[in-house]
Every structure is written in structure tokens, then in C-alpha cells.
Amino acid sequence: MDESLDAIGILEGTDKSSIGHGYLRHYDRILRHLRHEPITLLEIGVFRGASLRVWSRYFDRAKIVGVDIKPECRQYADSRCEVEIGSQADPQFLDALGRKWRPDVIIDDGSHQADHVILTFRKLFPHLREAGIYIVEDLHLHSGPFGRQYRGSSDIAPVDLFLQITRLVSCPEDTISPDRHLIHGIDSVEYFYGGVAVRKKPAAETDPVPPRRPLVEAANKAELWASFAMYILRVGGDVDEALACIRRAIAQEPRAAVNHYHLSQILQRKGDLAGALTAAREAVRLDPGFEVFQVELAKLEGKMPR
Numbered sequence: 067m068d069e070s071l072d073a074i075g076i077l078e079g080t081d082k083s084s085i086g087h088g089y090l091r092h093y094d095r096i097l098r099h100l101r102h103e104p105i106t107l108l109e110i111g112v113f114r115g116a117s118l119r120v121w122s123r124y125f126d127r128a129k130i131v132g133v134d135i136k137p138e139c140r141q142y143a144d145s146r147c148e149v150e151i152g153s154q155a156d157p158q159f160l161d162a163l164g165r166k167w168r169p170d171v172i173i174d175d176g177s178h179q180a181d182h183v184i185l186t187f188r189k190l191f192p193h194l195r196e197a198g199i200y201i202v203e204d205l206h207l208h209s210g211p212f213g214r215q216y217r218g219s220s221d222i223a224p225v226d227l228f229l230q231i232t233r234l235v236s237c238p239e240d241t242i243s244p245d246r247h248l249i250h251g252i253d254s255v256e257y258f259y260g261g262v263a264v265r266k267k268p269a270a271e272t273d274p275v276p277p278r279r280p281l282v283e284a285a286n287k288a289e290l291w292a293s294f295a296m297y298i299l300r301v302g303g304d305v306d307e308a309l310a311c312i313r314r315a316i317a318q319e320p321r322a323a324v325n326h327y328h329l330s331q332i333l334q335r336k337g338d339l340a341g342a343l344t345a346a347r348e349a350v351r352l353d354p355g356f357e358v359f360q361v362e363l364a365k366l367e368g369k370m371p372r
Contacts, residue, residue: 068101070094074123080116082175082203089203090120092258096199097171102127108169109133110176110186112149115142117175122146131167133176154182157189164193173201180208181218184227187264191248196269202228206260228262231255275303282311288318292325299335308332323353330362342366 071094075083082089104127109117112134121130122144130147132139135154143149152159154176172190174183183202191200207216208223217223231245232255253267271277275298282294295311298304309332315325330345346363353359 069123071097071120071124074120078116078119078123080120082117082120087203087260089258089261092261092263093201096201096256096263100128100170101125103170104128105170106131106167107171107173108163108167108190109173110154111174112136112139112142115139117173118142118147118149129167131169133163135177154179154186157185160186160189161193164190168193168195170195170198171201172198173203175203178204178207178216179218180216180220180222180224183224184220184222187224187227188245188248191264191266192251194266196266197253198266200264200266201261202264203261205262225262228255228257228264231264270301274301275307288315288322288325291315291318292322292328295332296328299332305332305335309336321352323349323356323359326352327359327362330366334366339366339369343370 072084072090075090076085080090081087082093084091101124103125105125106129107121107125108131109121110133112118112132115132118130118132121128128146132142132147132149134149134151137151140149140151150163152163154160169190172194174186176182176186187200187202194200202224205223205225205228207213208225213223227245231249231252234246234249235252235255238249251266253265256263256265278294278297282290291311292315295308295315298308298311309329312325312329312332315322316329319325326345326349330342330349333339333342333345343363343366346359346366349356349359350363
């Protein structure tokens with residue numbers, strides 16, 4: 067029977083266990099599916115090697131990489147664990163680290179200095195493998211009396227960065243952010259006491275449309291045809307297929323204004339501005355009080371030649 071992650075943490079003396087910060091009960095849930103997989107786990111912050119021993123014991127097929135600024139931490143390397151020496155303040159080191167290891171899991175338990183935490187996330191997250199998990203610990207140090215002490219040169223605390231990212235993940239058109247380029251790769255963000263776990267999206271399907279088409283055909287509902295049409299556009303599918311789907315939705319529910327709005331969007335993608343304008347006018351006629359339809363119509367009327 068597998069030992070629990072928390073039990074291993076207590077035995078190895080890490081402060082992540084339930085008699086410390088209590089992180090391991092969250093990690094057991096978040097990382098359990100990787101326990102017997104040949105992953106690479108990279109943790110920033112070696113200290114006395116307790117965490118490295120925990121990960122080696124819990125992940126029985128993993129490569130463990132510890133990162134620290136102190137050369138004496140090399141003593142904690144063994145057959146399954148390597149130790150890299152470098153600084154979180156060094157963007158070139160971080161880039162090289164990410165390219166070398168392409169981790170499945172990254173845990174930042176390093177300096178906890180805000181500018182280091184933020185730089186490390188921005189540099190290493192792009193190197194995280196698809197469906198990987200990026201964890202930052204000890205966010206609570208950036209509030210209350212310790213906040214200023216751990217700020218470094220950053221204008222914001224790490225928790226503020228991750229809250230901005232969370233807002234962008236859930237509402238991608240809402241806010242302008244220097245981290246927008248990272249958002250497309252993020253699947254979800256989860257918070258727990260003292261920490262955050264950012265999950266990267268899984269690898270995209272080569273052609274995601276065909277497996278779903280027979281399901282939509284079988285259901286044969288207007289709202290599904292409309293959703294499928296926009297899904298085809300979203301995943302880069304065939305525009306003509308999307309057009310055929312939205313027309314099926316309209317044939318079933320001709321008075322659904324939103325379907326005419328979607329038809330307008332698809333016709334714009336095809337370059338048919340006159341057809342898009344006609345569809346936008348129909349959406350407004352069917353639901354004149356909906357502001358989004360009014361804005362779309364005004365935009366199209368502004369594009370049409372006089």
C-alpha cells in the first residue's frame with residue numbers, strides 16, 4: 067500500500083506536511099495521478115533536502131531536479147535527483163533551466179521574494195509540459211507585516227499577479243495585461259492556504275472536430291448546432307462547415323437572435339460583409355434591446371462602403 071504524501075512529509079521533516087504549512091494534502095490531490103509516471107519534477111529551493119527526499123519517495127519513477135543558489139546544496143543529489151545551482155533573479159539561467167528539463171511539475175519554494183517569484187513564473191511556465199502543474203508556495207508572506215519585506219523590486223505581490231491571471235483566464239477579453247501571452251496556455255488556477263496551482267492546458271487534438279460531429283448529429287438540437295459552429299471556428303476548423311452548422315441551427319430556431327449574430331460572425335470570417343450585415347440586422351430586429359447586437363451592427367455598418 068502506498069504511503070500517503072503527508073506521512074512521507076512528516077517522516078522526512080518537510081514543513082509542507084500537516085504539522086507545518088499543510089500543503090501536502092493539497093498536493094496529494096493535485097498530483098496523485100502522476101505518482102507512478104515517469105515525470106520530471108523541478109523544485110526551486112533545496113534548503114536541507116527534505117522536499118527532494120519527499121518527492122523521490124512519493125514519485126517512484128520521476129526525475130527530481132532541485133534548484134538553489136547555494137552550491138553546498140549539491141550534496142543532496144543522488145541517482146534520481148539532480149541539483150542545479152543558480153539564481154531566480156537571473157532570467158538567462160531560468161530560460162536555460164526550462165529548456166533543459168521541460169518539467170511536468172514546477173514548485174517554487176525559493177526566495178519567496180515577489181520579483182523573483184514573478185520573474186520565475188514568467189520564464190518557466192512556457193517551458194512547462196502540456197497538462198503540467200506550476201505551484202507557488204508561501205503566498206501568505208506577501209500580506210500583513212511581512213509583505214514589504216518580501217516585495218523586492220516588484221510593484222505587485224505575487225498573489226495580485228495570479229489574481230489578474232485568474233481574471234484573464236475566466237474573462238479573456240476583460241483586461242489588458244503584460245501576461246496575456248501566457249493565458250492561452252492556462253487551463254485553470256486553484257488557490258489554497260499559502261499557495262496557488264496553475265494548470266497548463268493539455269496538448270491540443272490534431273483534429274478536434276470529427277470526434278464531436280456525430281454526437282451533435284445524434285442530438286440534433288439548434289443550440290448544439292450553434293455551439294458546434296462556434297467551436298469549429300475556435301479550434302481553427304473549416305469555416306464552411308461552421309457556416310453549414312449555424313444555418314442548421316437557424317433552420318430549427320429561426321427566431322433565436324443569437325444564432326443570427328453568430329451567422330454574422332462566421333460570414334465576416336468568410337469575408338462576406340454584406341451577408342454579415344444582413345445577419346446582424348436580423349439579430350437586432352429579433353432582439354433590439356440587446357446591446358451586443360447593436361454594437362456589432364454599428365461596427366459592420368461602419369465597415370461597409372458608402
